[in-house]
Structures are given as structure tokens and as C-alpha cells.
Amino acid sequence: MHQFIDRRQNPKGKSLGNRQRFIRRARAQIKEVVNKSVRDRSITDVASGETVTIPTKGIGEPRFSHSSKGGTRERVFAGNKEFETGDRIPKPQQGEGGGGKQATDQGDGEDEFQFALSRDEFLDLFFEDLELPNLVKTTLKEIVSFSRHRAGFSRVGNPSNLDVARTMRNSLGRRIALARPKDSTLDDLRRQISALEARTGRSDDDERKLQALIEELEGLERRRKIVGFIDPFDVRYRYNEQRPEPNTNAVMFCLMDVSGSMGQREKDLAKRFFVLLHMFLKRRYEHVDVVFIRHTHEASEVDEETFFYSPQTGGTVVSTALREMAAVLADRYPTDTWNIYAAQASDGENFSGDSERCVALLHQELMPFCQYFTYVEIIDEREMGLFGDSESGAALWQAYRTVKEQWHNFEMKRIAKPGDIYPAFRELFAKQVEQA
Amino acid sequence: MGAKRKVQPLFEEPDWSFERLSAAFDAIEDVALKDLGLDVYPNQIEIISSEQMLDAYSSLGMPLMYPHWSFGKRFAREEKMYRKGYTGLAYEIVINSNPCISYVMEENTMALQTLVMAHAAFGHNHFFKNNYLFRQWTDADGVLDYFQYAKAFIATCEEKAGMEVVEDTLDAAHALMDQAVFRYRRPRELTSRELKARAQEAQDYKDRTFSDLWRTVPQLHDGEPESETEKELAERMRQHKLPEENVLFFIERNSPVLEPWQREVLRIVRTIAQYFYPQRQTKVMNEGCATFVHHYIANELYDRGLLTEGTMLEILHSHANVVFQADFDDPRYSGLNPYALGFAMMQDIQRMCMDPTPEDKEWFPEIAGNGDWRGTLKDAWANYRDESFILQYLSPRLIREFKLFALTDDADDSHLRVSGIHDEDGYRQVREMLARGYDPGVIDPDIQVVDVDLKRDRQLHLRHHMRKGIPLAEKSRDEVLKHARRLWGYDVSMACVDADSGAERGRISTADWSDDEAAEG
Numbered sequence: 001m002h003q004f005i006d007r008r009q010n011p012k013g014k015s016l017g018n019r020q021r022f023i024r025r026a027r028a029q030i031k032e033v034v035n036k037s038v039r040d041r042s043i044t045d046v047a048s049g050e051t052v053t054i055p056t057k058g059i060g061e062p063r064f065s066h067s068s069k070g071g072t073r074e075r076v077f078a079g080n081k082e083f084e085t086g087d088r089i090p091k092p093q094q095g096e097g098g099g100g101k102q103a104t105d106q107g108d109g110e111d112e113f114q115f116a117l118s119r120d121e122f123l124d125l126f127f128e129d130l131e132l133p134n135l136v137k138t139t140l141k142e143i144v145s146f147s148r149h150r151a152g153f154s155r156v157g158n159p160s161n162l163d164v165a166r167t168m169r170n171s172l173g174r175r176i177a178l179a180r181p182k183d184s185t186l187d188d189l190r191r192q193i194s195a196l197e198a199r200t201g202r203s204d205d206d207e208r209k210l211q212a213l214i215e216e217l218e219g220l221e222r223r224r225k226i227v228g229f230i231d232p233f234d235v236r237y238r239y240n241e242q243r244p245e246p247n248t249n250a251v252m253f254c255l256m257d258v259s260g261s262m263g264q265r266e267k268d269l270a271k272r273f274f275v276l277l278h279m280f281l282k283r284r285y286e287h288v289d290v291v292f293i294r295h296t297h298e299a300s301e302v303d304e305e306t307f308f309y310s311p312q313t314g315g316t317v318v319s320t321a322l323r324e325m326a327a328v329l330a331d332r333y334p335t336d337t338w339n340i341y342a343a344q345a346s347d348g349e350n351f352s353g354d355s356e357r358c359v360a361l362l363h364q365e366l367m368p369f370c371q372y373f374t375y376v377e378i379i380d381e382r383e384m385g386l387f388g389d390s391e392s393g394a395a396l397w398q399a400y401r402t403v404k405e406q407w408h409n410f411e412m413k414r415i416a417k418p419g420d421i422y423p424a425f426r427e428l429f430a431k432q433v434e435q436a
Numbered sequence: 437m438g439a440k441r442k443v444q445p446l447f448e449e450p451d452w453s454f455e456r457l458s459a460a461f462d463a464i465e466d467v468a469l470k471d472l473g474l475d476v477y478p479n480q481i482e483i484i485s486s487e488q489m490l491d492a493y494s495s496l497g498m499p500l501m502y503p504h505w506s507f508g509k510r511f512a513r514e515e516k517m518y519r520k521g522y523t524g525l526a527y528e529i530v531i532n533s534n535p536c537i538s539y540v541m542e543e544n545t546m547a548l549q550t551l552v553m554a555h556a557a558f559g560h561n562h563f564f565k566n567n568y569l570f571r572q573w574t575d576a577d578g579v580l581d582y583f584q585y586a587k588a589f590i591a592t593c594e595e596k597a598g599m600e601v602v603e604d605t606l607d608a609a610h611a612l613m614d615q616a617v618f619r620y621r622r623p624r625e626l627t628s629r630e631l632k633a634r635a636q637e638a639q640d641y642k643d644r645t646f647s648d649l650w651r652t653v654p655q656l657h658d659g660e661p662e663s664e665t666e667k668e669l670a671e672r673m674r675q676h677k678l679p680e681e682n683v684l685f686f687i688e689r690n691s692p693v694l695e696p697w698q699r700e701v702l703r704i705v706r707t708i709a710q711y712f713y714p715q716r717q718t719k720v721m722n723e724g725c726a727t728f729v730h731h732y733i734a735n736e737l738y739d740r741g742l743l744t745e746g747t748m749l750e751i752l753h754s755h756a757n758v759v760f761q762a763d764f765d766d767p768r769y770s771g772l773n774p775y776a777l778g779f780a781m782m783q784d785i786q787r788m789c790m791d792p793t794p795e796d797k798e799w800f801p802e803i804a805g806n807g808d809w810r811g812t813l814k815d816a817w818a819n820y821r822d823e824s825f826i827l828q829y830l831s832p833r834l835i836r837e838f839k840l841f842a843l844t845d846d847a848d849d850s851h852l853r854v855s856g857i858h859d860e861d862g863y864r865q866v867r868e869m870l871a872r873g874y875d876p877g878v879i880d881p882d883i884q885v886v887d888v889d890l891k892r893d894r895q896l897h898l899r900h901h902m903r904k905g906i907p908l909a910e911k912s913r914d915e916v917l918k919h920a921r922r923l924w925g926y927d928v929s930m931a932c933v934d935a936d937s938g939a940e941r942g943r944i945s946t947a948d949w950s951d952d953e954a955a956e957g
Contacts, residue, residue, distance in 0.1 A: 003478075003479070003480045003481070003485070003535070004454055004457055004458065004481050004482075004484075004485050005480065005481070005482045005483070006454075006463075007482045007483060007484045007488065007539075008483055008484060008485045008488070008542055010484075010488065012485060012491065013487065013491070013496050014488070014489040014491040014495075015490070015491045015495070015507065015508060016501075017503050018494070018503055018504065018505060018508030018511060019508040019512060020508065021505035021508050022505040022506070022507075022508030022509045022511075022512060023502065023508070025505045026509075057766040059505075059509060060912075060914035060915065061506050061509075061607075061610060061611070062611050062911075062912040062913075062916045062919070063613070063614050063912060063916060064614060064615065064883055064900075064908055064912065064916050065881065065908065065909050065911060066879075066881055066907070066908060067906065067907045067908060067909040068908065068909070069847065069907075070847045070905060070906060070907050071847055071902075071903075071904045071905035071906030071907065072843075072844065072845070072846045072847070072904040072906075073844070073904070073906065074842060074843070074844050074847045074855065074869045074872070074873075074906060075842070075843055075845070075869075075873065076772070076840055076841070076842045076843075076866055076869050076870040076873060077764035077769075077772075077840070077841055077842075077843065078761055078762075078763060078764055078766065078769075078772055078838045078839060078840055079761075079762070079764045079766070079769075079838070079839050080764075080839040080840065080841040080857055080858060081763075081765075081839075083841050083854045083857055084854065084857060085854055085855065085856055085857050085861060085862055086691065086853070086854060087853070087854040088851040088852070088853055088854075089843075089851060089852045089853075089854065090850070090851055090852075091845070091851060103654050112510070113513070114513070115509075115512035115513050115514040115516045116512070116515065116519065116520075117491075126720060128716070130956050158701065191632045207530050227543025246683075260626055290747065317489040320890055338818070373890065411532070429887070
């Protein structure tokens with residue numbers, strides 16, 4: 001007796017629950033690894049998820065087990081080549097080599113546990129506790145687009161929305177319930193009638209029968225007219241309703257000073273910050289556009305490659321970049337359909353007198369439309385001590401501080417080394433409890 | 437090989453279909469039952485995908501395991517190994533239940549499915565149904581229901597008590613899982629009526645045989661009367677039926693702090709440990725039996741013309757991979773391959789029954805040349821475990837074939853000593869040592885509950901009988917003791933006693949650790 005059962009359609013991922021339990025359990029360790037990978041590695045391969053190795057502390061499953069040292073042990077091996085009874089063999093170092101791999105001592109061995117974290121799990125941990133500022137407010141405010149969703153059926157509607165299957169099902173039910181005579185019954189009657197009519201020399205009996213048949217046929221035909229094949233009662237239309245769609249588009253403006261004072265180091269740091277922001281937005285929005293605007297004493301929109309790697313010389317006039325951004329904004333990204341984020345990176349230098357212009361631009365043209373504007377100032381590591389205090393700083397920094405006072409969706413931060421980026425990023429986007 | 441009759445092969449296509457599986461199954465069953473005379477549970481064969489195989493893998497091969505993070509950890513590791521291509525997946529998983537459930541992978545070719553069905557649905561199945569350990573200790577009829585119950589029970593506990601508390605209890609119970617089995621069959625517990633009857637009988641006997649004369653006979657150890665503490669200890673040991681090697685059982689019954697649901701959780705863990713205990717003791721035999729059966733059946737089907745040559749080659753290729761034994765100095769070596777050893781021993785038994793050498797006749801007079809290899813094998817499958825099977829049946833010829841040699845590793849010696857090789861003097865030595873290596877009584881640490889005074893400090897005293905001077909791994913020992921303390925609710929101490937001399941070699945107690953230390957981990 002036997003039975004085959006096809007289980008392939010059964011849900012897989014039965015272990016997902018256990019896996020989540022495990023990740024929750026090892027959360028602290030995994031998170032440390034995740035954060036570290038951002039600090040030390042290139043950001044582009046961070047996002048793909050990765051193999052993480054975590055210490056087994058906290059996720060060990062201890063059992064009583066024999067130590068690998070001490071005492072007298074006897075073991076049998078296969079494949080003797082030249083040994084004779086009584087031979088003495090020098091002990092291999094740390095149990096490897098000649099003796100072959102020995103049964104591992106699970107108690108003491110294995111200090112690290114390695115496994116692969118999926119991209120989603122990775123990003124979840126990575127952006128844990130981070131929140132897009134004012135996300136809720138704007139999605140509510142900006143319910144502007146509507147989309148049509150199927151929502152059941154209706155008795156009235158546009159012929160193009162007629163649901164034939166549903167209508168026919170109703171019609172069939174009604175026809176059965178009200179006993180609408182079938183075509184075959186009618187055909188049968190007609191055949192009988194014509195058979196009788198065709199007969200010559202009908203008896204009275206036949207005549208009576210013919211009469212009865214004809215009457216029955218007429219009755220049925222009347223009934224067929226009353227109980228129609230399709231009644232308006234049967235007709236159903238597909239019903240669509242308009243549902244407001246939260247805005248799922250975001251555009252991210254990357255503004256960067258590329259004048260001579262910004263070396264490759266500064267650009268790299270800025271890039272990392274931009275990539276982080278991009279990854280973060282990607283998790284929240286279906287569609288994220290990125291606009292790169294670089295500036296020296298004049299600003300232009302460029303592609304990514306040029307933005308990060310193409311050298312350009314010139315002075316430093318920050319306001320040109322802001323003006324360019326305002327132009328792009330007006331041109332391509334209407335604020336009712338786009339969530340606008342901006343990140344500006346600079347070394348803090350600016351043409352004297354230009355900072356005031358920047359402030360004015362921000363106040364009037366940018367901040368009212370921006371979801372969030374972050375400014376990161378990339379400084380020398382040696383200067384970090386000097387300017388660690390947010391009070392002090394060059395003209396641009398000082399000018400931006402006045403913006404920050406007025407707009408709570410404006411944030412600024414200083415970065416000196418790769419290790420600073422993630423903490424700074426976290427600080428910028430940490431859930432803002434006090435403002436909520 | 438017999439002359440081939442004109443028979444249509446069962447299948448020629450490499451891919452499987454349910455019709456082909458069914459036809460192959462019937463052919464296999466025919467050989468298994470009529471030729472080999474196997475005795476099996478009804479079979480239920482389930483086709484699963486590789487993801488599902490990974491799932492099953494990580495929860496001890498049981499489809500109905502309760503949720504626990506450690507299974508998730510196993511899953512994470514298996515998944516990584518599999519995705520990176522370090523390891524393949526097993527072709528099948530088989531569950532000791534009635535009906536016997538075999539999971540086979542959809543990726544297998546038809547040839548592999550044939551092999552796997554013969555292997556699992558008949559080889560393992562016969563072993564599960566007939567081996568004495570499984571018959572004594574596992575309840576094939578009820579096991580699936582029990583796992584279902586356990587899963588539901590633990591889910592209810594999580595709902596009521598909270599996931600973390602349940603997880604802590606399970607963690608602690610898992611730590612003692614190796615100390616949660618009864619090694620020997622216990623007598624049935626007597627009902628209160630039987631107990632009363634027995635007491636009455638004892639009293640009657642005393643009354644009948646009373647003679648005042650005995651009082652005048654001097655007592656044997658009259659000179660040194662037992663001290664009060666010794667008497668109390670004896671009384672406590674009697675009361676708690678100590679010593680007790682099933683530590684988890686003892687805690688479940690006597691812990692002063694556990695909630696009723698926690699006791700039930702321990703019981704579940706204990707039951708599961710007991711369910712898997714026979715499998716740990718019969719790895720070589722179980723795999724050997726299944727491998728022998730699939731090998732025999734495949735050859736028989738081929739001889740009958742039911743398998744094409746291509747199929748047979750594929751089956752033999754897989755078979756050869758399964759029974760591959762690397763030499764000790766090979767990087768692939770990871771101990772003796774239970775498939776290889778078991779299969780070789782069983783083929784050897786078949787050979788000895790049918791075609792014995794003078795050496796076989798000398799070593800195995802009972803079976804050599806008895807002509808009934810089927811009966812001999814079935815007897816071995818039913819009545820032995822790895823340790824006794826090797827001790828009984830490993831022949832000098834196989835020892836030579838595997839070139840087995842024994843090493844003695846003494847901690848005080850700077851060198852390893854070759855204590856026996858595959859020669860006349862070494863056969864018995866090697867065989868005994870190898871058999872001992874499969875005895876859970878030897879490879880598992882011997883830990884017992886020896887004393888607890890529930891009226892005073894309630895400290896739970898464990899004793900580790902140290903064999904051959906091999907100590908416990910300290911780090912894991914301390915962790916397990918912390919878990920034990922959590923379940924027991926009071927301090928737990930462990931004395932290490934030399935098994936030969938009885939001398940105490942050390943004692944540790946959770947009471948000596950600071951609270952922080954005891955709380956962590």
C-alpha cells in the first residue's frame with residue numbers, strides 16, 4: 001500500500017518565523033556588524049545584503065560535552081598506510097593534520113557564526129529607528145492623485161463596464177427559478193404539432209390533441225416573453241471607485257560644491273552620504289528621481305559620473321546651485337506630485353556676501369516646497385576638534401543656522417571621516433519625537 | 437547476473453512523473469516484500485521542493501516542530517551553505533512514523549527517485565519497524581499526533597505567558613536535552629492499590645518469619661553505626677529515587693519553581709529527545725540497512741530488465757558517492773562514513789552466509805555458511821545497535837579492507853600511540869575500540885543527579901563521572917549549569933568524580949558565581 005502526495009504547492013518558508021526569531025535574538029550582534037559594514041566598506045555593495053559573521057555569544061546552544069583536551073582517548077581511523085602496532089606518532093598541532101579532523105568539540109569550538117542576511121533584513125536593521133521627517137504630514141496633505149480600484153458590482157453603469165459573466169450567471173439563476181421554458185421543450189412541441197398537422201385524415205381525437213398542443217405552445221411562448229432571457233434585473237456592471245493615492249514619487253536633489261577645495265576625499269564622503277539618503281528614500285517611495293547639481297561659481301545639472309568624478313575649476317558661489325535647483329524644480333517637479341528632498345554637501349567655503357543670498361533663496365523659493373533639506377559640511381579631520389561645536393563656523397554655516405531656526409525641516413551636520421557619516425545620518429533622520 | 441528476459445523497462449525518461457513513480461514503487465515493493473521479505477509500515481511518499489527541504493532540515497527533519505530560534509539559526513546556516521554551493525541537500529528525509537513518511541525532492545531524476553524510494557520507504561522503514569530500540573522507545577503510531585500536540589501546546593504557552601518566557605524555558609530545556617533520556621527501560625509505575633498490596637505482602641512476610649532470636653545476632657557493621665547525615669542522605673536518595681541520570685526528568689518532577697506549563701514544556705523536550713535517542717545509537721545500522729536494501733533492490737530490478745543501463749549507471753554513481761570512505765589523511769576525511777561501514781558490514785554478512793572463508797568459519801561459526809543471509813541480516817537489524825552490531829559482526833576481512841587502525845591519545849604523552857592495526861593481534865582490539873566509539877554510554881558525558889535537600893538549601897547536586905580523565909568543556913558546562921539553575925530555581929552544583937577511582941576531582945556551583953554572571957547567557 002502506498003500513497004504519493006504532492007507537497008510542492010504547500011507554503012514554503014516555514015522556517016521564516018524561526019529565522020525571524022533567530023534574527024531578533026541575535027539582533028544586537030547583527031546590528032553591530034551591519035553598522036560596521038557601512039563604516040568600513042564601500043557603500044555600493046552594502047545595499048545588496050551580505051554574509052555576516054557574528055560572535056556566537058547569546059546564540060550559543062550549550063550542551064554538556066567532553067573537552068577536547070585532557071584524559072586518555074582511543075579512536076579508530078580508516079586507511080592505514082605504514083603504521084604498525086606500538087608506533088609512536090608525534091601529536092599533530094591543534095588536532096589537525098595526521099590524525100584527520102577530529103570530532104569538533106561543540107562546546108568550546110565555533111566562536112563565530114556565519115550566515116547570509118537578505119537585502120530586506122539588512123536594510124531593516126540598517127534603517128531601524130530612522131524616520132523620514134514629516135512623512136505623514138505631507139502624504140496626507142498631498143493626496144492629489146486618484147486611482148480607480150475595482151470595488152464589487154453595481155446595477156447601474158456604463159455599458160463598457162458590463163460584466164457578462166456575472167450577468168449571465170444571474171440570468172441563468174432567474175431562468176431556472178422562474179421556470180422559463182427551454183428551447184428544446186418548444187422545439188419538441190412544434191415537432192409534435194407539425195407531425196400532427198402533416199398527417200392526413202385526422203381523427204377528432206387528433207384534432208383535440210393538436211388544439212391542446214397549440215394552446216400549450218402559445219402558453220409557453222407567452223411565458224417566454226414574460227420571463228425574458230435577460231432581464232434588466234440580471235444586469236451587473238463592474239464598479240470602480242476612486243481612491244486617493246498617497247504620493248509615491250520622490251525626487252532627491254544632490255547639490256555639491258566641486259571647486260578646487262573639494263578633493264576626492266571630500267567628494268567620497270559626500271557620495272556616501274548621498275547614497276545613504278538614496279537608499280533610505282528608496283525604501284519609502286516607489287519611485288525616486290535623483291538630480292545632480294554641481295557648482296563652482298556657476299551651477300549646472302549633470303549626470304552622476306560627471307558629478308562625482310569630473311574635475312572642474314572655478315570659484316565658489318553656492319547660491320548658483322540653489323538657483324539651479326529652484327529652476328529644475330519649477331520646470332520638472334511640480335510640488336503637488338513630488339516629494340522633494342535635498343542634500344547639499346560643501347566644504348563650507350563661499351564667496352563673500354553670497355551666503356546671505358543663499359539664505360534668501362532658501363527662505364523664499366526652496367524651503368516652502370522641500371520635504372527636507374539637509375546640509376552636510378565636510379571638513380578636515382584636524383578641524384573637527386576646532387569646529388566640533390556647532391556654534392562656530394564659516395560664513396555659510398553661520399548663515400544656514402538662521403535658516404535652521406526658522407524651518408524645522410532643515411538640518412545641518414558636519415562630517416570629517418567615513419565613520420561620521422552614518423551617525424550623522426542617523427542623527428539627521430532619527431525619529432523626531434519632540435516634534436511629532 | 438541472470439539472463440535478461442524480454443521485459444519492458446519501467447521507465448526510460450530521466451524525468452519523473454506520478455505514473456512512473458507509482459510503477460517503480462510497485463516493482464520495488466515486489467522485490468522488497470517478496471524477495472527480501474521486509475516488514476514495513478505503510479508508505480506515504482511526499483514530493484517537496486528544495487526550499488521545503490531546507491525548512492524540514494532545520495527543524496530536526498520534523499515537519500511539525502514547534503517554533504524556536506535555534507531552528508532559525510540552523511536554517512540560516514543551511515541556507516547559506518546551500519546557496520553558496522558548499523553542500524547539496526539530502527535526497528530524502530524519512531520519518532519514523534506509521535504510516536512511514538518519506539520526503540523526496542522534486543529535483544531528483546527518476547533514477548534517483550527509484551533509489552530513494554528503495555532506500556527510505558523500504559530500507560529505513562523496515563529498520564524503524566523492527567529494530568528493538570525503536571520498538572521499545574518510540575511510538576510510531578502516535579508520534580505525528582504528539583508533535584502536533586507539542587506545537588499547539590507551545591503556541592498556547594506563548595500566547596499566555598509571552599514568547600520570551602517560553603523561549604527561555606525552551607533554551608534551558610534544550611541545554612539539558614542530552615541528559616533527558618532514559619537509557620534503560622524502567623519498570624511500569626505501580627498504581628496505589630498495587631503499592632498497598634505490596635506493602636501488605638512485605639508486612640505479612642515479616643510477620644510470618646518473625647523470630648526474636650535474630651535480635652541477639654550481632655549486626656555486621658555494628659562497630660560503626662551510620663552517622664545521622666548519612667542516614668538522611670540515604671533517605672533522600674530513596675525518596676527521590678536517586679541517582680537519576682535523566683536530569684531533565686528529575687527537574688520536571690521536583691523543581692520547586694516551575695509553573696505547570698513549564699513542566700509540560702520540559703516533558704515535551706524530553707519526549708522528543710527520547711524519540712531521537714534510538715536514531716543516535718543506530719546511525720551505522722540504519723543507514724547500512726537502507727543502503728544495503730536499495731543496492732540489492734536496484735540490482736534485482738536491473739537483472740529483471742526493469743531498469744535501463746543508463747538508469748542503473750546513474751544509480752550506481754550515486755550509490756558510490758554515498759558509500760565513499762576517505763582515508764584518514766585525506767582532506768575529505770571526517771570520521772568513518774556510517775553509510776560505508778554499515779553497507780560493507782551487511783554485504784560482508786551476506787558473503788559470509790553464502791560463501792565463507794576458513795577465517796569466517798573460525799570467527800563466526802554461527803553464521804558462516806548458514807545459507808540464510810536474509811534471515812541473518814533481519815535478525816541483526818532487529819536485535820542490535822551500532823555498538824553491539826560492530827562488536828558482533830565486524831570481520832577481520834573488513835578491518836583489513838578498511839585498513840582500520842586504533843590510536844591512543846594520552847594527555848600526558850607527547851606522542852600518539854598506535855594501539856592496534858589490521859593484523860592478527862589487532863583485530864579484536866580495533867573492533868572493541870571502534871564499537872566503544874558508537875556507545876552513547878561512552879561518548880556522552882555521564883551526568884547524574886545525586887542529591888537534593890528540599891528541606892534545606894534546595895541545592896541540586898549533579899555528579900559527572902569522569903571516564904579516562906576526560907573532563908567536560910568548561911565554557912559550555914558553565915552555560916548549561918546556568919540554564920539548569922534557571923529551571924531548578926535554586927543553585928546547582930556539579931562534582932566531578934573519577935569514574936575508576938571514585939576520587940573527587942573538583943566541584944563547582946552556581947552559588948559561587950556572582951548574580952550578574954549567573955544571570956547572563
